[in-house]
Amino acid sequence: xxxxxxxxxxxxxxxxxxxxxxxxxxxxxxxxxxxxxxxxxxxxxxxxxxxxxxxxxxxxxxxxxxxxxxxxxxxxxxxxxxxxxxxxxxxxxxxxxxxxxxxxxxxxxxxxxxxxxxxxxxxxxxxxx
Numbered sequence: 001x002x003x004x005x006x007x008x009x010x011x012x013x014x015x016x017x018x019x020x021x022x023x024x025x026x027x028x029x030x031x032x033x034x035x036x037x038x039x040x041x042x043x044x045x046x047x048x049x050x051x052x053x054x055x056x057x058x059x060x061x062x063x064x065x066x067x068x069x070x071x072x073x074x075x076x077x078x079x080x081x082x083x084x085x086x087x088x089x090x091x092x093x094x095x096x097x098x099x100x101x102x103x104x105x106x107x108x109x110x111x112x113x114x115x116x117x118x119x120x121x122x123x124x125x126x127x128x129x
Contacts, residue, residue, distance in 0.1 A: 001066045007033060018126070020044050025074065030118065032125075034070040044128035045070040051127055058105055060117060060125045075125035077115035 004022060008014065011027035020041035021034045036042040048070055052059045062072040080102075099112065106114045106122065113126040 002033060002035060002069045004035060007035075021070075030074055032072050032074055033065075034072065036068055042068045047128045048072070048126075058114075058123055059127055060123045072125065073117050075115040075117055075123055077113070077125070080112075080115045080122070 004014075004024075007024045012024040012033065013027075015023045015025050015032065017023070017037070020037050021044060022037060024033045024035070026032070034041075034045055034048075036045055045064065045068060048059075049062055049064050052062050060073050060075050062070050065071050100107065102112070102114075103122070105124075106112055109124055109127070110129060114122055114124045117123050
C-alpha cells in the first residue's frame with residue numbers, strides 16, 4: 001500500500017490535506033496521489049474514479065492504485081486563477097465578475113476546484129462530492 005513515508009522517500013511533494021485525503025505531487029509534476037484519511041477518503045477516491053469512468057468529460061484522468069489510493073493527472077488551478085489576476089481599488093468585485101465568466105460547471109464546483117491539465121483542457125480535479 002502507498003503510504004506518506006513511501007511517497008516522500010520517492011521524491012513526492014506533499015501538497016496539502018483536505019477533509020478526507022492527503023495529496024502528493026509526483027517528482028515529474030504530472031500526477032498527484034490522493035491518500036485517504038479514513039473511510040471517507042476511500043469513498044471519495046472510489047467515487048472520483050467511478051465518475052471519471054462514467055464520463056471523462058470535464059474531469060481529470062485518474063486511476064485507483066493499491067486498492068484505495070487515487071492517482072490523478074496534475075491540474076494547474078493557479079493557471080486558471082491567474083487569468084483573473086486583478087489589483088486595485090475594485091479588485092474583489094472585478095475578480096468575482098471575471099470568475100462568473102467561467103463555464104457554469106466550474107462555478108458549481110466547491111471552491112472552483114478546476115484548472116488546466118497538460119493538454120490545456122479545463123477539468124475538475126476534486127469532484128467526489
